[in-house]
Each structure stands twice: as structure tokens, then as C-alpha cells.
Amino acid sequence: MLCVWIYSVTGNPTAGATTENPAQSGAENTIVNTNEDYLPKLKVEVLKEPLGSCERKSKKSDLITLHYVGYFENGTKFDSSVDKQEAKPFSFQLGIGQVIKGWEQGLLDMCVGERRKLFVPSHLAYGGHGSGDIIPPNANLIFETELVQVVDGPKVPNVFKMIDINSDSHLSIDEMAMYLTRQAMGNGIPVDLAAKQNQKILQDLFKYEDKDKDGKISFDEFSGPKHDEL
Numbered sequence: 001m002l003c004v005w006i007y008s009v010t011g012n013p014t015a016g017a018t019t020e021n022p023a024q025s026g027a028e029n030t031i032v033n034t035n036e037d038y039l040p041k042l043k044v045e046v047l048k049e050p051l052g053s054c055e056r057k058s059k060k061s062d063l064i065t066l067h068y069v070g071y072f073e074n075g076t077k078f079d080s081s082v083d084k085q086e087a088k089p090f091s092f093q094l095g096i097g098q099v100i101k102g103w104e105q106g107l108l109d110m111c112v113g114e115r116r117k118l119f120v121p122s123h124l125a126y127g128g129h130g131s132g133d134i135i136p137p138n139a140n141l142i143f144e145t146e147l148v149q150v151v152d153g154p155k156v157p158n159v160f161k162m163i164d165i166n167s168d169s170h171l172s173i174d175e176m177a178m179y180l181t182r183q184a185m186g187n188g189i190p191v192d193l194a195a196k197q198n199q200k201i202l203q204d205l206f207k208y209e210d211k212d213k214d215g216k217i218s219f220d221e222f223s224g225p226k227h228d229e230l
Contacts, residue, residue, distance in 0.1 A: 040121035040140075044106050047115040047144065054111035056150060060095030063153035064107065071142040078134055093153040097223045100125050102141070110147045118143045129208070160219060160226035170216040176202055 058064050067089045069080040081090050092098045094107060102120030110116065120141045122128075130137040163171050163179040177198060184194030209217045219226060 043119035045117040050111040050113035058110045065091040065149040
């Protein structure tokens with residue numbers, strides 16, 4: 001949700017992500033007990049080791065390309081890059097919030113040609129809000145993935161720092177609105193049109209990002225890029 005919007009307005013690549021892609025980022029906002037020690041863990045099963053030596057493993061900030069098939073726990077398939085026209089693989093930048101947390105964690109240290117099966121609990125997928133008409137609330141998901149390519153990704157800006165004008169480690173609605181306006185103007189969007197679009201964007205951002213519902217998005221709550229790259 002947030003990350004895909006951030007990269008569209010900043011002019012950075014969305015790595016082929018669309019709002020219909022089930023692996024796209026969506027932050028959980030309904031769990032009362034946020035202590036991760038009490039939550040189900042991600043499980044990763046290696047289905048196939050890469051052929052030959054693995055000279056490069058995937059890491060944060062890499063641009064990776066993979067094929068995937070997504071299933072519900074009952075075995076029903078809900079999406080697949082393999083079944084789509086021309087069987088085009090999916091690409092995204094790893095570790096910056098462009099996809100669900102289960103993918104961010106489960107696809108690290110992976111080699112080209114390797115196949116993995118990810119058992120993703122709902123709080124590392126789409127949580128209590130689900131995703132459109134495809135993913136119901138609180139759904140645990142299973143993905144079979146195969147890494148096709150891994151290359152260095154572009155440098156990621158510290159978006160949190162760019163938005164946090166008063167440097168209090170919290171993003172207010174006003175700060176978010178000003179950031180959106182600056183980005184819209186930079187992309188040649190008229191101010192009146194930008195204001196209309198931003199209202200909906202702000203509603204969605206605070207719905208998903210403001211987990212404690214205090215009217216601000218904290219550093220920990222923010223799912224977009226928030227660290228300076230070396």
C-alpha cells in the first residue's frame with residue numbers, strides 16, 4: 001500500500017508491482033498484541049537447491065525477479081505469475097517495503113535457480129484487513145517461489161526523514177500532506193487535482209500505517225524506506 005504509492009510519486013521504480021498483485025505490501029493494523037514472540041512464525045522450506053555454486057545470494061536493496069504461485073491453506077490457488085500471459089516473472093526491490101513482510105523475510109539469502117515454499121502467517125501478509133476481493137482478512141498464505149535473477153537495486157532515499165519536517169520521529173497528517181503536495185508539484189500535477197487525490201491517499205496511509213491510531217505514524221510504524229543508504 002504505502003510503499004507502492006511512495007515509489008510512484010517519487011519517480012522511483014515500482015518494480016512491476018500493481019495493486020492487484022497479492023504479494024504487494026499491506027500492513028497489519030488489527031492485532032492487539034503486537035509482541036511478535038506470541039505470533040506465528042514464517043516457515044521456509046527449500047524445494048530445490050540451485051544447480052552448481054551460488055555466487056550471489058539475495059540481500060536487502062537487491063532488485064530480484066522471481067516466479068511465484070500463491071495458495072490458501074486449503075490448497076486453492078489465488079494467483080500465479082506462471083499462469084499469466086507470457087508467464088512474465090515478478091520483479092521488485094527487496095527489503096524496502098514493496099511487498100508483504102513474509103516475502104521480505106522469506107526471500108533473503110536466496111540463490112538464482114533456488115525454489116522455496118513460504119508459509120506466511122496472516123500478520124506477515126495482509127492481516128485483519130485482507131486485500132481487496134482476493135485475500136480475506138486474517139488469511140495465512142502459502143507461496144511457491146523460484147528466483148530467476150538478482151542484481152543490485154537503485155539507492156533508496158530515506159523517505160521518512162524527507163517527510164518528518166520537525167524531526168520528532170512521528171509523521172503528522174500535515175507533514176504527509178505537505179510531502180504529497182511537493183511530490184505532486186514536482187511531477188507536474190496541478191495543485192487542485194493533487195489536493196483531491198491526496199485526501200484519499202492520506203486516508204489509506206493512516207488506515208494502514210497508524211497502527212495505534214494516535215493520529216501520527218511513528219518511525220516503527222512506517223513501512224516505507226526510513227534508513228540512509230550507505
